[in-house]
Amino acid sequence: MYGGPPVVVVGNGPVGQTAALLLARWEIPTVVVDAQERREVVGSRSICQQRETLDIWDTVGAGKAIADEGVTWRVARTYYRGHELFHVEFADSSASPFPPWVNIGQARVEQLLDERIADAPLVDVRWGTTVTGITQTEDGATVETTNGTLETPYVVACAGAHGDVARDAVGATFEGRSFGDRFLICDIRCALPDRELERRFYFDPEWNPGRQVLMHPCPDSTYRIDWQVAPGFDLDRELANGDLDRRIRQIVGASDYEVVWATVYRFHSRCATTMGRGRVLLAGDCAHLMAPFGARGLNSGVADAENAAWRIAWALHGWADPRVVDEYDGERRAAARDNLAITSRTMDFLVPQSEQGWAHRRAVLERALSDPAAQAQIDSGKLYAPFRYGDDPNPVVGALHPDHTVRAAARRTSGEFLTHDNLVVRPDGHVVGLVRD
Missing domain, CATH: 3.50.50.60 (FAD/NAD(P)-binding domain)
Structure with missing residues (x-):
């Protein structure tokens, strides 16, 4: 020891x-x-x-x-100016005791x-x-x-x-680099049963024109809402003049709500x-x-x-x-x-840094209203997955080896851990590490 x-x-x-x-x-x-x-x-x-x-x-x-x-949210919906462009449904994996995502x-x-x-x-x-x-x-x-x-x-x-x-x-x-664009985050406690298992992303809604809004469900009937806001946005002023209430009402309607937390940040x-x-x-x-x-x-x-x-x-x-x-x-x-x-590719689509970038974004979103093929070009954030090995014989440096079971003679080294060849495994066969010669 x-x-x-x-x-x-x-x-x-x-x-x-x-x-x-x-x-x-x-x-x-x-x-x-x-x-x-x-x-x-x-x-x-x-x-x-x-x-x-x-x-x-x-x-x-x-x-x-x-x-x-x-x-555990099951559906991710993407909207453009009030129209739902597409949605993605997530299913649990039978190979894992955990769901794909937990908020x-x-x-x-x-x-x-x-x-x-x-x-x-x-x-x-x-x-x-x-x-x-x-x-x-x-x-x-x-x-x-x-x-x-x-x-x-x-x-x-x-x-x-x-x-x-x-x-x-x-x-x-x-x-x-740092992005100059500012974003407002609010944690809102509110009963919204139609959205409790959904992630919603809004491009250019009429209540936040030219910008976007992201909405995520959290425990205890709380929702995390991110607004892209204008340069010079002042949260204290928005609280004082009632603009924050009006902003939230555009999402929750007449439902009672409580602001649990609010802040402004940049990326x-x-x-x-x-x-x-x-x-x-x-x-x-x-x-x-x-x-x-x-x-x-x-x-x-x-x-x-x-x-x-x-x-x-x-x-x-x-x-x-x-x-x-x-x-x-x-x-x-x-x-x-x-x-x-x-x-960086996501931010280049969400917050273009040139007129050409803004024109590309508008064109993609407009085409996506009637052309499903354009939907593949919409980037509201590719969801995280661990850095993995590629399919070719040469592994990508830093990749996480996919989970698999090792059924072979193994040598106990310390406590519950064993080794087989260069793999560090638990007795249940779960690979937890890799040792190189």
């Missing part, structure tokens, strides 16, 4: 929580530090949790609870993961602890904080978009020039930022955490050459670049 100092996880959001819980599952202790004084339960934020993300959380005992509390607010996910951490003695959470510096040596890293110094073999930095200290530690810059498309070097790995928003259409931010961050955790665990237990950790950067940055390419 590993007996050295704990791994330091910077950031106690869902990505950091996942990394710590997975490391604990591999019998590796962690210290999780976060600059906030306590957990803040604010707004829905990242709401769409994908099947493989639920599967990762299930390995630490939280997947079923998250899925049970969430809303549940990030704050509630954090609470459910906190409950698992409370039962994990190998995870030490330290709130109110800001990281001020990270330096590396050949054998580990020194983490300077406002509450003292931590010596650690590895750092998993899940510090969010402002994780400059961690990015500096690996010599990374945060390349990309970014950025990727760190390296996601890991030496003893420091970047994960989640600290490594990549992307527009939320398609639900790729949190889901890809959880995949980062899973990849980092098993690699660090195998290196520290001596089950693999420590160079196995070096491969994290190539794998997860390839996945990040793929996600960013997809979300």
Whole structure:
């Protein structure tokens, strides 16, 4: 059993929580530090949790609870100026205990993961602890904080978009662009039984002309609504003069409603020039930022955490050459670049940056009213799927191998885990990792 100092996880959001819980599952202790004084339960934020993300959380005992509390939406409808262009229906997979998508607010996910951490003695959470510096040596890293110094073999930095200290530690810059367009998010509690299992996307509705609106169902009769709004939009002014009420009434009609949360934001498309070097790995928003259409931010961050955790665990237990950790950067940055390419195409369609782009969007939407073939060109957000192997004999770097059962002689290595060839598997045959020679 590993007996050295704990791994330091910077950031106690869902990505950091996942990394710590997975490391604990591999019998590796962690210290999780976060600059906030306590957990803040604010707004829905990242709401769409994908099947493989639920599967990762299930390995630490939280997947079923998250899925049970969430809303499984079955239909995605797309509209243009009041006309439904098409809809897509989602079916459960008989190969998985989880549905394709579950909507549940990030704050509630954090609470459910906190409950698992409370039962994990190998995870030490330290709130109110800001990281001020990270330096590396050949054998580990020194983490300077406002509450003292931590010596650690590895750092998993899940510090969010402002994780400059961690990015500096690996010599990374945060390349990309920011979009000037602004979006309004509201969480609305309202009884709308006709929409409780539907995602709705509206292009150019008469009540938000030239822009779009996205509507998602959430637990407790709550709906997450995103409006693209005009430059200079002022939420306080809209609240004061009644415009927000009028905006919401255009969607919910005369139904009673409650505004649970409202905020204004803009999107970014950025990727760190390296996601890991030496003893420091970047994960989640600290490594990549992307527009939320398609639900790729949190889901890809959880995949980062899973990849980092098993690699660090195998290196520290001596089950693999420590160079196995070096491969994290190539794998997860390839996945990040793929996600960013997809979300950038989405944003180019949703928010064109040129007159030519706007003309193309209008033409596609107009043709789609009568030509089903044009529907394939409409991009309201390609939904997240894990970065997978291709069909050719050469695997794509960073791909997630599809689940399958291994029925062959295997060697037990530690606890419940076994190996066969280069695969790390559970006794039920579920592949949880890959070790290269």
